[in-house]
Amino acid sequence: MSKLSYILKNSFQKRFLIAAYIVLIALTTMFVVQQQLGIDSIGANNLNEPYVNRSLYLSGVQVTYPDNRKESFFAGLKLCKRMKEMKTPEKVSFFTWVRYWGVFENGRMNRIPFRATDGTYWDVMKFRFVEGHPYTEEDVGESKPLVVISETLRKRFFGNETQVLGRQIEIEGLRLTVCGVVKNVPYSSAYAFAEFWMPYTAWGGKIHGGSSTLDENEVQSLYLVQTLARTSLDFAKIHQEYNTLMTGLNKEIESEKKITQATLSTRMNYYFGKNINQDKYKFSAADILRNYLSTLWLLLIPLLALVCLNFARANERSTEMGIRRMVGAGKSEINSELIIENLVVILIGIMLGISLGYVTVYLYPFIFITSVDAGNLEGGVWLPFTGRMLSHLLLTIVVFLAASVALPIARVSHQSILNLLKGDEL
């Protein structure tokens, strides 16, 4: 038996304790993974959104009326079209949040998610077209009633028919012509997920107060704006240009209202940054530290449990460490044995936890999302493994390892062999 297997064989004799260790670490890792996947599903590039890390988004617009009444909504066409004229970004696109259209089928009402977009949407996102092509800016300009549908929707409307391009589908009185079929989009693609996409000009929805989404005088409506930078180094310039645009726009509408908040930021900053302001487009050291701390709090209780477990183990193994020292192991040898033993156990727990984390996140929408029509989840869930995930897992390993070995190593270093043999408590 090699020395490593000797060490591990001894360590794994205490099956109950080791199992408790592994379960604790696995559960904690699972929570860390779930938390990070939640963050990454919003903030990381994914299959259908490959440019998240060099995009700035305008999600919410707040206006203040002369009577100091405030109203918050999304961007309107006036603002969207003004932003499309910006010079610094590579591309600017606007589209709605995912909306749902009711379809009465087989005696029940099913809701199908869709988006109304401009033509540039297909350039800032990445879709795999299995048939046909997307609609263009020209098509949108001409209000052509075109639609791109998912594979699932294709099957639903057309069964196994070989040719669907040019065919029409009817949704709530709207007749749309299929121009393209795309691979199903994962539910986790925050701004890409839907079952069909159509030009916003063909949709013409209504917002609160009865205004139309096609009203070109509105600064508020239902649209999100994505500005795609050439590189993230351009963010500052884009902000500058945007600020100038907003100043000009406010001058135009000042008699009616004023745009008091319209933050252009990265997705990560929008959802997780502490201070939402227009200049804050990348995480500072404090933000990064806060991000790690947001993981560390998850580890607090299991850490406490680990330390208590280690107290029990340390006392129990004190005599064993004394015996090893007695027969010729140096302090550094014992310490490295302790580190190896604990690292193996921790890695097993971590691997189990990663698996559990990914499986639970994958299954979550299938189990808990009831408002989404069955079949809308056929794109699955995109589960990235980002650098951020890796760094949080490494942090978890380091923290658990430190908690596991600190006490035993302190004991070996500070207790004499005699005291270790006696099994004296620290």
Next chain:
Amino acid sequence: MHQRRTPLMHYEMNNNNKISTDALLCVSIKKTNQIKTFKHQTNMNPMIQLQQVDKIYRTEEIETVALENVNLDVKKGEFLAVMGPSGCGKSTLLNVMGLLDMPTSGKVILDGKETFNMKDKELAKFRNEKLGFVFQSFHLINSLNVLDNVELPLLYRNVSASERRERAEEVLKKVGLSHRMRHFPSQLSGGQCQRVAIARAVIGNPFIILADEPTGNLDSKMGAEVMDLLHKLNREDGRTIVMVTHDENMAKETGRTIRFLDGRQIS
């Protein structure tokens, strides 16, 4: 004749009134009604030398003198018994000899090497290569089987797995436990546990075996078996053995007995 104690060795006549010829010193000793004076004739170093060794345990409130001005030489191949009442410093003496505890002052010289300035790594290596320990409470690792327990010292000598296994099996055969190799300590009797401890103590071919009341937890039959084993190791293999015991009969069977009282050697 007035007994004079020198700072050097004490000798006791063995049972046959023959003096060991390994080394002779200018001492005066008293044994029953015989007094002999010897001259130092050889330069051969003793296997264990303690020179003016003190061991004092200090806490905030009290100071305990466990050993006081101990001067002791143990020759190579000697079987020395250490006796004395409880708390007299016998076990402390063994711990200091075995480098399990460091003296407060004085020198401990083992196989000609001064141990005072040795770093942890050197001390560990020395314990691994030159010393073997046998304790009253056996000190076996309960989560390892007999074979793994016996192999333990060789693990820290970077001996290959096959050689470790071979040597462990050989030494277990010697102590009569070949049939118990896969058993765990909890499945063995006291005498068998002690034999495993002895096997572990000798597997590395140490020069010195230190035994602290090796038969203390055993009945007389098992105790006799263990003593036979120790004598065998001393006679056949020539190992130096220092044994702490309360048993006068066992002490008489050894080559020499020294006595301690209140941390001082009295004979």
